[in-house]
Amino acid sequence: MAVEPTPEPPKRRKRDRDREERVRLAGGPQPSLREKAYAFASKRTTVRTCDFTAIGIPRHYLTWMCEEGLLVKVGYGVYRAADREAA
Known part of the structure; x- marks a missing residue:
């Protein structure tokens, strides 16, 4: 039984490689x-x-x-962080 070679992963586009490099260089x-x-x-x-x-x-x-429960609207244009309890 012959072993078939594994297919090569698809090549990434140049703009994707460039973006990854910019993100890496930016920290x-x-x-x-x-x-x-x-x-x-x-x-x-x-x-x-x-x-x-x-x-x-x-x-x-x-x-x-x-809506997600991360912030609480205190008044018109005034917010505070919601107290998150550990699950």
Whole structure:
């Protein structure tokens, strides 16, 4: 019985290789906007919408994060980080 050679993995595109190289040279992948917003809110008691937009977090992310339970809307334009319990 003859052993068939294993097929070679498909070649990656040049732009994918270049992107991986840029990420590697930049020190690895950057935190997502969601992670960045939650870390920012965790350091403060309350955070205003303008504080989030000042660090580059779009306002619609705040609504999504409230729906997911990461943020709690305290008042109009005022948020705080939700207290997460260990599972």
